[in-house]
Amino acid sequence: MSRGSVTSRVLSILAAFSPERPALTLSAISHQTGLPAPTVHRLLGELAQWGAVERDEHGTYRIGLRLWEVAALAPRGLGLREAAMPYLEDLYEATHQNVQLAVLDGLEVVYVERIAGRDAVHVFTRVGGRWPAHATGVGLALLAHAETELQERAIRGPLRRYTANTIVSGTELRRTLAEVRRTGVAISDGQVETIALSVAAPVFGPADKVEAAVSVVVPSHGYDWRVLVPAVRAAARGISRSLGSPRAARTPSSAVRGSVERPDL
Known part of the structure; x- marks a missing residue:
């Protein structure tokens, strides 16, 4: 050295x-x-x-x-955060739980923004922090729309286990990513902590490629996470429109891409 x-x-x-x-x-x-x-x-x-x-x-x-000043100039940091903040704040006001924005870096996600209430469920994430993509809602939303080569790298593993619910099978991960593409949202139930469930959706950029993902993390028990799906989709769509995504501009606000069921973990 x-x-x-x-x-x-x-x-x-x-x-x-x-x-x-x-x-x-x-x-x-x-x-x-x-x-x-x-x-x-x-x-x-x-x-x-x-x-x-x-x-x-x-x-x-x-x-x-x-x-910090230099890092804030990163196009996937400051510009994305500025476009996303109004929608993240709306999502927070509707839930008073953890609202997060993340980008993909290899097989990890990097959190570029997080808003959390005092009584929100505990999470390990922080702004600037990293977490393996396969274990998080934002990570699954991002991986589902990543390049095929990167998806296959993730599927080949190894996939680290954090709880009994963590996806550690390549076959299960492949099926989960296909479900995310079908429904437009990712559900990560107790994969990092058994007490927390994440509902996430992808954010598209000007070239209609996924540039980020937004999520809400709520308690895994005693909280009807299904009511969050339309709100998370709407937030992701709003951020995508702000970034200039053509597909977001074409998508009506009432669009529903498919039913979402609780993952069988």
């Missing part, structure tokens, strides 16, 4: 930070990256001067706001 390029060294330092390690000392970064402490110290100084990292009075480093 120490013989790598300056760019690879800088990227390895930034990659040392994670949700589990949001704050690191110089020695910890040196240990995580395998870089000599003097090299880490010099590069951290340059990163701090630019604003990529911040150092507190105890000598601990954190990711700086300058990186």
Whole structure:
């Protein structure tokens, strides 16, 4: 690692930070990256001067706001979020549960926005966080419309299990993705946590390709998730129209693409 390029060294330092390690000392970064402490110290100084990292009075480093400002320029981040926010807010006001917007990155989803009420059901997701696509509602909605090669990669697995309800069979995943395409929504019931159920729908962009997915996460018991399907479809359609999707402009608001049944998990 120490013989790598300056760019690879800088990227390895930034990659040392994670949700589990949001704050690191110089020695910890040196240990995580395998870089000599003097090299880490010099590069951290340059990163701090630019604003990529911040150092507190105890000598601990954190990711700086300058990186957040740059990341916000990503077309699948800020632009998508701005188009989606009015519809996400409407969906939240109708449910007061977790409303989420995510994009696909390989076989994982990245959450670009989340709105949650104080009494909403617990979820592990956070803005900027990642989760395997096969275990989430937004992930299933995105995978169902992904390139065939990527779908086959997911189906070949391995598929990590989180609960007894998690899809871990390639055959089951293939069937589930076909059902998502048929109905226009994805239902993920207790796949990440047994207490939570997600209803998700794909968001289409100007080329009528799926660019994101929107979801509502509610308690898996004592909540009639079927009443959420029209609202989630409508939110996804509204965001798609804002992004310039031709198919969304042609779809009447009363369109129903198919009946939705609770998944047999």
